[in-house]
Amino acid sequence: MDFSKLKKLYPESTLSKHPFMEEDTLRIPYKNQWIHIPKKSLDDKEISILNLLKEEIQPDTFPASQSKWFNFMEGNREYPPQTTHPVRLIQLVLEKMDDQFDYSIWIDSITHLFEPVLDVFFVTQDACYIIQDNTSQTLTQEEIYGMLKTLEDDFSIRTNAYIGQFWSPDNSLKAILKEEQRIFQEEVSHLHDRICSLSDVALRYFTKGALSRSTLMQELKKQLDEQPDWKELILALWTSQGNISVAAKQLFIHRNTLQYRMDRFYETTGLSLRNMNDLLLCYLLVL
Incomplete structure (x- = not known):
């Protein structure tokens, strides 16, 4: 084709x-x-x-899931599998899988890597879900990234991950897990890092509708888009939480050069990147 x-x-x-x-x-x-x-x-x-x-x-070669958790999330089961502990959903999207990719070996590897798990299953050829309860070891995003990086090298793939919150297994669990699915599917193409949680994507996800409907905000966004260097400037300052020295190092420029660019930005837009409210507004516009 x-x-x-x-x-x-x-x-x-x-x-x-x-x-x-x-x-x-x-x-x-x-x-x-x-x-x-x-x-x-x-x-x-x-x-x-x-x-x-x-x-x-690409024939449907990924293993059909008989998982009770899969059936619960798909609406084919009214209640979640029996558990008394809060649970979380970890979503993995796999890129660049070739014909040699072995789903069963991948599932076994993920199961042992994240042990203990309640379930591991594929929902599409490229989306793998992990269900854990809160008796599992608490891992940071950096630790999870390191674990996945090991598998990436072994399987010659690239992974993007969303680490869900722990939720009580009550009547609202299905709706919550479906919303987490929707959030990750909509935000995965905008990730700055390949691993994220709700706090990493919440600003963009929950504000993008209001921003897109605002003529005022779209005009501001247009001004920012006209200067390609401004996005890099805003992102560096945001990730450094406004620390000019740290942001200058990220941009590989002198601190005084960064301050000069910030002054020019203010003169052009009327927004000061030294002010955290202004910086937040600009960050939302370039996401």
Whole structure:
């Protein structure tokens, strides 16, 4: 299949390294990337035909899950499997899997790496879910990243991860886990790091709707987008929590040069990156 030819048929289609997009798309694997076609631009017959094409390109070879947790999250089971402890969902999206990828060995490796786990299963060819309760060892994001990096080298893949919160196994658990799925699927293509939690994506996820509806905010965003260096400046200051010396090191420039750029930014926009409220506003606009 040639993407350029498909693009002529579906001009709204895009090519991405990420399997998920913000909008609902039909995904087709293509040369270690993903073709995304917005479903709103397709009718039922087109979706059926493209799904047949997708099966020809990459048959459904990942193991069908008999997991009770999978059935619970898919709505085929009313109550979660019996547990008295709070549980969390860890979502992994795998990139650049080739024909040699062995799902069963991957599941065994993940099970031993994150032990103890309640379950490990695939929901798509590239999305692996881990269910843990709070009796498991408490690990930092950095430690989890190190563990996954070991597997990446062994399996010749790249992983993106969302580390969920621990939630009580009550009546609201299914809705919470589904929302965590939706959050990660929409935010994975915007991650600065390949591993994240709710706090890492909450600002963008919960404010993007209001920002996109505001003419005022879109005009400010337009001003920032016109100067490509400003995004780098804002992100460096935000990640350093406004520390000019640390931000200058990140940007590989002298502290005085950074201050000069901040002054020019203020003169142009009227927003001071020395003020944390202004910095937060600019950060939201460049996410």
